[in-house]
Amino acid sequence: MFNTTEIHCINPDCQRPYPQRWGNKFCHCCGAPLQLIDRYVPMRRLGSGGFAQIYTVWDQKTQTQRVLKVLVEDSPKARELFAQEASVLSNLRHPGVPKVESDGYFQRVWVHGKGQQTLPCLVMEKINGQTLEEVLYKQYPQGCPQDLVLNWLSQAVEILRHLHQRNIIHRDIKPSNLMLRTLSKSPLDQRKGREANQLVLIDFGGAKQFAATSVISQPRSTKLFSSGYSPPEQVMGGHVEPSADFYALGRTMIELLTGKHPVDLEDPLTGELHWRSQCRVHPQLADLLDEMIQEEARSRPEKTAVIQRRLAQIDQSLPNPVGTNRTNSRNITLVLTNTRLSPILRFFSNLRKQIQNSVVNFVQAIGQIILFVFGAIAKVIRACLDTIWTMILTSVGAAGGTFFGYVLANYTEWGKQVGESLSSQLSLLLGNNQSVLGSEILLFAGAGLGTAWGIVTAGGYGQRRRFLAASLMGIFGYGFGWFILQLITPKEDGEGLIALILAAVSLLTLGLGLRSHHIVHAVVTAFGTALPFAFLLYVGLPPSIFNDFFNPTNNWHELLWKIGFFGLVGVVISFWLGVSHYLVVPGLRLLGWRD
Incomplete structure (x- = not known):
């Protein structure tokens, strides 16, 4: 009891x-x-x-x-998923x-x-034991030994084989959902070490049944995912196949090998994991894990039997196959050898081994430092080129979008009708004493559209290149900024300009297909873009210099001023996006903030 x-x-x-x-x-x-x-x-x-x-x-x-x-x-959805977990x-x-x-x-x-x-x-x-996340960060913060990870991978694949044969996808594999069941705490089992632990897959709240045939024709899945582990099709809410579990399992094993969260290993431009240099791993095992984490589902292993066959080949190719008691045999040989050596010979033998190990470790450390330095330099150069390229395309896109909006507003019948309708409505809202040209919103919307297309076309900052979403948010953000500009009076003091930038840039940034930390990117980019204009006003720049911007665009001089302004805003947006992507977000991840 x-x-x-x-x-x-x-x-x-x-x-x-x-x-x-x-x-x-x-x-x-x-x-x-x-x-x-x-x-x-x-x-x-x-x-x-x-x-x-x-x-x-x-x-x-x-x-x-x-x-x-x-x-x-x-x-209702939570109750459905809970009942589904119980049924599974x-x-x-x-x-x-x-x-x-x-x-x-x-x-x-x-x-x-x-x-x-x-x-x-x-x-x-009740499972007694630790999760693999606890094992990693408490016992092996620099990464777990390869033979341990290989053993866990083999057990996990066997569990997935059992699930997939019953048409069940787990959909939430990660280190915190894999536990080591402690079979016994007796001294005998402790001597066995790793054999005394059995892997258990937990948390089936996101498990999903799938049809045995025609998987592709299945309906879209509930958008449930874990950042850094779930495959792209699951993140986007599309249909998932059993290979989604392989993707998550592969990224989990890579984290266990390297001691680093998968997001920290992603290439900011392509989203691919650069992890092999972070640990010592058998080439065949590394190849298998890289195949498991392919973004295209069809490029991953088809089923668990394929992975198990590959694991068997890896096991045979290792000098000491997994499952044999190699440590004990080596220790016995070492003891027998040492008993035959005199104390002096044993001393020099140990000294020689220590020197050899020190030299090897020193050479490896120097090599890692050199690789780190050159890798850091390469990343800095790539980040600079990425940012410069985005600044160029964004400024061109913003200028072109502004010109397109001006033509649409002033030289098309539809634009003139929209302008007249908005003018009458806003005049009632703002007061008859204010002159409002409603067609100006089309110019602003065009600038937002061009800015969004420029950033997405550049493809930097690890975007998913969502043209439609970015375009809509660019149009809405800049249009909303124009509306705020009309509400703030007097316009000549520059407050309307700062409000316009904050509203337009933050909404535009949220629409970009950035992979994580969306709020951080929006805040950093919006306030960073507004900062230089606020500084110019603070140091005493005459607000009258912005009069041409606040006035309706009636001639080419005013149009060129706004084209230049929106082009400059696009350049500053691109710069601060680069700062946020390459400096701020990595710093937050270093402090442990996961999005």
């Missing part, structure tokens, strides 16, 4: 859920029932996972500890998957004064 004196209330609205006295049937704070279906007693909260709270419970029937997941999110786990029987009994999924219903509360509950086997 488990010895405890405290119970935890699972009511998410309870003000004092813990501690409750052992033996109580109802919570002393909220009155909710404590025991679940007269069998499970919640003891303590372990944490949160997605939309659920996780507890340790005592199973009074089997006299064992188990894990309880309680769904606290009341949305209850039908699986594999040592690498937490066991759920047929009655492990149930609803806890509580009727109280405010109404009825229904909490979906899922009880599953």
Whole structure:
């Protein structure tokens, strides 16, 4: 019998859920029932996972500890995914998957004064051990040994084979969802070391059933993904195949080998992982992992049998195959040899080995430093070229878009009609004493469109090159900036110009297909772009210099001024995007901020 004196209330609205006295049937704070279906007693909260709270419970029937997941999110989609997880786990029987009994999924219903509360509950086997994320960052912060990773990869592929044969895709493989089950803590098993741990795949909240045939014709998937691990088709919410699990597993193993998050290993221009130089890895294993993380699903291994066959070949090619007790045999040989050596010979033998190891380590360190320096120089040069190229194309695009907007507003019947309609509406809104030319919004929208196309065409900063989304946000952002410009009076003090830049640039940046940290990019780029103009006004630049900008465009002189202004804004936007992408975001990742 488990010895405890405290119970935890699972009511998410309870003000004092813990501690409750052992033996109580109802919570002393909220009155909710404590025991679940007269069998499970919640003891303590372990944490949160997605939309659920996780507890340790005592199973009074089997006299064992188990894990309880309680769904606290009341949305229909959350309930659907939770029921799906329960259905998947209850039908699986594999040592690498937490066991759920047929009655492990149930609803806890509580009727109280405010109404009825229904909490979906899922009880599953409790896995004792550490996640691979904990093993990596606590024991091997510089990267795990290759033989360990190869062993984990083999076990994970075997688990996926069991899932995929039953038409189940996990969709959320990462180090924190892979646990090492500690089979025993006895001294004998501790001597066995790595063999005493078995890999278990957990958190099936995102698991998905797929049809055995015609996978491509399946409907689009729920947009559920983990940054850095999920494949592109899953991130975009498209249909996923079993190869999506291979992609996530490959990136997980690369993180375990290198000790670095996959996002930190991505090339900012192509999104590819440059990881081989970060660890010592067998070439065939590296080739296999690179195939597993291909962006195109068709380029990845087709099924688990292919990966298992490749792993068997890698195992045979290693000097010491995985699964043999090589360490013990080498230690025995070393002991027998040393017993035959005299103390003096043993001393010089050890000294020679230490010198050899020191020389090898020194040469390797020098080589790594040289590679790091040249790699850093190459990255700086590439970043500069990337930024300069984007600045050129963006300025050209902004200038061309401004001219296109001017022609559309003044030389097309549709543009004139839009201008007249906006002029009349805005005159009523802003007051009859203000002159408003509604067709100017088309000029601003054209500038936003051209700026967006210039940035996306350049293709820098690791974009996904979403022309349509960037174009729409560019048009909307600059159009909204023009509207703000009309609202701020007097215009001649320059505040309208700063507000225009902040609104237009932030919205435009959010529409770009940047891979992560979208809010950071938007804030840095918007305030960075507004900074030089705000500085010019602060140091005493006469606001009247901007009068041509605030006035409606009636001649070529005013048009050229606005073309130059928007072209300059495009250059500054590109510069600050480069600063954000190459300096600010890497600095945040170094501090541990994942987006």
